[in-house]
Amino acid sequence: RKRRFKHCFPHGATPFRFVVCIFCSNPMPPKPTKPNSASAKSEADAAAKAAEDEQRRRQEEDQRRRAEDDARTREAEDHRNRAEELAAIITREMGKTIAEALGEVSFVIDIYRYYAQQGPALLADAPLESSSDGTAWVRKASVGALLGIMPWNYPYYQVARFAAPNIMI
Secondary structure, X not given: OOOEEEOOOHHHOOXXXXXXXXXXXXXXXXXXXXXXXXEHHHHHHHHHHHHHHHHHHHHOOOHHHHHHOOHHHHHHHHHHHOHHXXXXXXXXXXXXXXXXXXXXXXXXXXXXXXXXXXHHHHHOOEEEOOOOOOOEEEOOOOOOXXXXXXXXXXXXXXXXXXXXXXXXX
């Protein structure tokens, strides 16, 4: 039997246009979410290829430039501009009150802004104390594309928590 995929981040708001989830369903009755008609394998292959291509492209950029890029600022602004729309989705799909949903969107905005402001400092090389001659450093670097498996009950928060720091690297 085939599993179906459905794009589960609303309206492509995330910087990762290849975010997909396997068989999304709305936990709030009575309306089940209908998966789209694309097959799981082709959708997963396309998502993995897009992630790999993007990771390779970004590897060629200077890490400091990526950290200073305003992608996280743009994402925060997008969430701020669409806060009511995004909160309505949370309310409809998870049963949260509008106040709780707006709080979640506000928290997500704070996450993206934090990483936008602190990005360069967070990626800076850090010296490591050594008991022997020589020097040692901690350097943060990409190891490849990442797969994030997100729970249904905090979609914006979980995506932001996962995506914001990794966009820099």
